[in-house]
Amino acid sequence: MTTLDENTEQLKSNLDLIGREDINDIEAVLNFVGKYDVEGFHRVPDNCPAEFTWDYEKGAKPQLDKLYEKAKKAQWNGQTDLDWSIEVDQERVVIANAEANPAQAQWDEAALAGTVLEKWDDKRFIQFGIENQNWLLSQFMHGEQGALLCTAKIVETVPWIDAKYYAATQVMDEARHVEVFSKYLDEKLSGHYPMNAHLGLLLDDIVSDSRWDMTYLGMQIMVEGLALAAFGFIHMMTTEPLLKKLLRYVMADEARHVAFGVLSLQEYYNELSAAELRERQEFAFEAAIRMKDRMVMQEVWERMEVPTADVMKIMQSAPERDDFQILLFSKIVPNLRKLGLLDAADGWLRTKFTEMGAIAFEHLTDSTEDEDAFADGSPADRQVA
Numbered sequence: 001m002t003t004l005d006e007n008t009e010q011l012k013s014n015l016d017l018i019g020r021e022d023i024n025d026i027e028a029v030l031n032f033v034g035k036y037d038v039e040g041f042h043r044v045p046d047n048c049p050a051e052f053t054w055d056y057e058k059g060a061k062p063q064l065d066k067l068y069e070k071a072k073k074a075q076w077n078g079q080t081d082l083d084w085s086i087e088v089d090q091e092r093v094v095i096a097n098a099e100a101n102p103a104q105a106q107w108d109e110a111a112l113a114g115t116v117l118e119k120w121d122d123k124r125f126i127q128f129g130i131e132n133q134n135w136l137l138s139q140f141m142h143g144e145q146g147a148l149l150c151t152a153k154i155v156e157t158v159p160w161i162d163a164k165y166y167a168a169t170q171v172m173d174e175a176r177h178v179e180v181f182s183k184y185l186d187e188k189l190s191g192h193y194p195m196n197a198h199l200g201l202l203l204d205d206i207v208s209d210s211r212w213d214m215t216y217l218g219m220q221i222m223v224e225g226l227a228l229a230a231f232g233f234i235h236m237m238t239t240e241p242l243l244k245k246l247l248r249y250v251m252a253d254e255a256r257h258v259a260f261g262v263l264s265l266q267e268y269y270n271e272l273s274a275a276e277l278r279e280r281q282e283f284a285f286e287a288a289i290r291m292k293d294r295m296v297m298q299e300v301w302e303r304m305e306v307p308t309a310d311v312m313k314i315m316q317s318a319p320e321r322d323d324f325q326i327l328l329f330s331k332i333v334p335n336l337r338k339l340g341l342l343d344a345a346d347g348w349l350r351t352k353f354t355e356m357g358a359i360a361f362e363h364l365t366d367s368t369e370d371e372d373a374f375a376d377g378s379p380a381d382r383q384v385a
């Protein structure tokens with residue numbers, strides 16, 4: 001195990017890293033509200049130098065080369081490979097999903113007591129479910145645009161030609177993902193939400209970091225690792241056939257993206273000092289908390305006019321909700337372990353994920369062994385359903 005030089009060790013507190021001492025302080029999460037970009041765009045300084053390489057030897061990084069060759073065959077077309085003629089009745093989907101997943105749909109009556117939800121009728125609960133769909137798909141779409149920008153940045157900044165080649169295929173994948181989520185929102189759902197404040201903060205941090213590996217760590221390992229688990233979960237729960245297929249196709253691409261992150265960083269992180277690894281650990285922890293905070297989905301509560309105090313009461317008395325949030329880290333933790341980040345620098349990150357209750361996932365299969373990542377042919381050709 002690497003040990004930190006005593007002179008360089010500075011233990012940062014939760015307050016330093018995430019702006020609050022208690023990671024479960026829901027009031028602090030709800031109070032952090034994003035700014036609307038009234039001009040219709042959002043600019044972030046990109047501080048990392050673009051790097052040319054004169055070493056054009058293809059296959060110098062064999063695993064990345066293999067992934068690039070697979071990715072070329074795995075392209076699909078969001079316009080023609082999905083059946084956009086399927087009609088989506090959001091109200092019916094909310095009801096059918098609740099019937100198919102009773103455990104997830106059940107509200108704890110004791111938790112609702114004394115809140116405005118106590119007086120809600122079925123119609124209002126269905127509206128909440130519809131807003132939930134609009135919000136979730138909007139955040140997927142914004143996250144995909146984050147991935148598009150980050151991967152374009154990796155093409156510029158990563159030093160190796162094999163990684164530049166692979167990243168270029170991922171840029172295409174992410175364009176397709178933004179396209180299909182945006183089309184689904186516009187044609188099948190009933191409204192957009194702006195970028196969630198916590199997700200926005202994280203994406204800004206990733207884009208503006210000056211170290212090329214931080215783009216990978218933030219995007220491929222953390223954001224896409226969580227997205228892969230979330231897509232898998234929604235894919236399993238939803239009864240809506242178009243969304244089910246769309247998610248399955250996107251997941252096949254995301255498996256490759258996360259594998260790309262692990263394969264690229266593995267070797268590089270072996271060479272870093274304990275102090276440098278500690279910075280990566282802190283970045284990973286901060287990213288994990290931002291993504292956990294996003295799941296409070298404060299914008300939905302706000303639109304449904306539920307006061308903060310009521311949201312807190314409901315959240316705090318819904319432990320199964322917490323279990324679901326933790327499940328979303330099931331892809332991230334084994335990959336951080338594979339990269340050596342859990343145990344580097346005195347095992348600081350292991351302690352943090354233990355506090356979060358997510359350490360149990362560490363021995364699950366990591367993404368370098370994900371079958372989807374190395375599959376030949378596009379999901380359409382493979383008839384992935």
Ligand SMILES: [Fe+2]
Nearest residue numbers: 144147174177
């Ligand atoms: Fe994506």
Ligand SMILES: [Fe+2]
Nearest residue numbers: 147224254257
């Ligand atoms: Fe991706």
